[in-house]
Amino acid sequence: MKKEDCFYLGKIVKKYSFKGEVLAKLDTDQPELYENLDAIFLELRNNLVPFFVERSQLHKSELLRLKFEEVDTEADADSIMKSNLFLPLELLPKLEGNKFYFHEVINFTIEDVNYGKVGIIKAINDSTAQALFEIDRNGTEILIPMNDEFIVKVDRKTKTILVETPEGLIDLYLQ
Template sequence: MRTEDCFVLGTIIRQHGYKGDVVAKIDTDRPEHYDKLGSVLLESQGGLIPFFLDHSQLLKKDQLLLRFEGVKSAKEADAFMGKELFLPLNMLPKLTGKSFYYHEIIGFKAYDGESLIGEVAEVIERPGQPVLLIKDGVSEILIPAVDDFIDSIDRSSSSLYLQLPEGLIDVYR
């Protein structure tokens, strides 16, 4: 499996006990969705390798306790410290309404009301708020990805409808 086909669930941050259990700090709005995992992918030698789990349990909202199959001691668990946990994109919970995953809207046509602005090329993560990078063939337009600006998403037609303040697009053209 390629990293492009996966998302990072979190990072293994510490051991738990002396029998090889580890704790991963996870970054998700829906931690309960990942409570009972059967396997995860870890990066090794430039690729992703599947590792099966004997046990997976949510400790806190942002921490997941994992017991890797065949790992029986703290010494064996040392090899996992600092590793990122990957899962296939199809394991992400489906979103509806105005909620979206950043990777999901790449390539969507962006509209301000009825007017086509361009195509979403990237979502740039910035402190405070993410920013949509929209390309119209000539210009690159940066739009804050905030709820107030997002009117709706039509996944069937790959369209993102925005309600932008007057003059915002003109700044880039």
């Protein structure tokens, strides 16, 4: 399984018991969807390694308490501490309307209500206070905040996102 075929679910943050149980902080608004998993991929030395789940349960709402097969001691748990957790993309719940996953809209076209075709989404920058669409317009990078008020429509059939940005925002990049 390759990383690009998976989505980031969370990270193992601490040990829970001396019997190899760990707590994972999940990166999701719906942790209950991931309470009864059979297996999870752990990122170990830049490789995704499947681990089979013996049991799991939600712990204090956003943490998932996990017991993996063959992780039976504190030392075993130490060996997987701080590992990132991944699941195959097909396990992501389907989103509808104007909601989308970041990976899903890469290579979508951005069109502005007033400006017309802006360009192609090459990446999403979520390292800033507000996530940004990174758009390529014939070699020029344009950044548009991923603000719900700007997003008019997400059209999955035509792979287009229609936005209405403040006047002059796009022009800033083209002068």
